[in-house]
Amino acid sequence: MGELGLFRGQRVELIDGAVMVLSPQGPSHATSVERVRKALEASLGAGVWVRTQLPVDFGTHSEPEPDISVVSGSLEDYTSAHPVTALLIVEVSDTTLSYDRNNKASLYAHAGITDYWIVNLVNRQLEIRRQPVVNPNTVHGFDSAEITILRGGDTVSPLCRPQTQLSIAELLL
Numbered sequence: 001m002g003e004l005g006l007f008r009g010q011r012v013e014l015i016d017g018a019v020m021v022l023s024p025q026g027p028s029h030a031t032s033v034e035r036v037r038k039a040l041e042a043s044l045g046a047g048v049w050v051r052t053q054l055p056v057d058f059g060t061h062s063e064p065e066p067d068i069s070v071v072s073g074s075l076e077d078y079t080s081a082h083p084v085t086a087l088l089i090v091e092v093s094d095t096t097l098s099y100d101r102n103n104k105a106s107l108y109a110h111a112g113i114t115d116y117w118i119v120n121l122v123n124r125q126l127e128i129r130r131q132p133v134v135n136p137n138t139v140h141g142f143d144s145a146e147i148t149i150l151r152g153g154d155t156v157s158p159l160c161r162p163q164t165q166l167s168i169a170e171l172l173l
Helices: 027-044 097-110 168-172
Strands: 012-015 018-021 048-052 068-072 088-093 115-120 125-134 142-150
Touching (some): 027 048, 027 088, 027 168, 088 097, 097 125, 097 142, 125 168
Parallel strands (some): 088 115
Antiparallel strands (some): 048 068, 068 088, 125 142
16 A cells, blocks of 8 residues: 555554554654664664664564664665564654553564563653563553663663663653
8 A cells, every 4th residue: 555655745554454654753752763773873783773763574464663673683684674573672652652552562572572662751761661471451462571660860771782781861861
């Protein structure tokens, strides 16, 4: 449908077989996405590609476009296909906080994403979701066994680079 021009001028993503039209980004969301991308690129080093709002292929029914995805390899490794997984996914959330906590969290856990962060602009905190587990009470049947909330003075280490520490305050400016 996208190739036929049905969504021209709109940002969309495929979630569980449905085409979801994404809201326009406000200035705080846009600058936060860029801030997180820069912090991750500076701290993670070689061997990963920090991607901004690009598709991750979870199969024929879901191809989300998270605000940030960190994948193994480099840009050149994905010239013929989108990545099918990610080492880390980050959603920057203000107006979509409930959706990111519920639908997206369950989708990412179902896809086996072991490190999912929500940069919560509403409450000025980082929500970290790890260890996907089956939970039939969620949208996609999966949830995270470990949910951690971090605030301004805290630091976080991505699972893919546990020796790296990022300042939460830097991510939430």
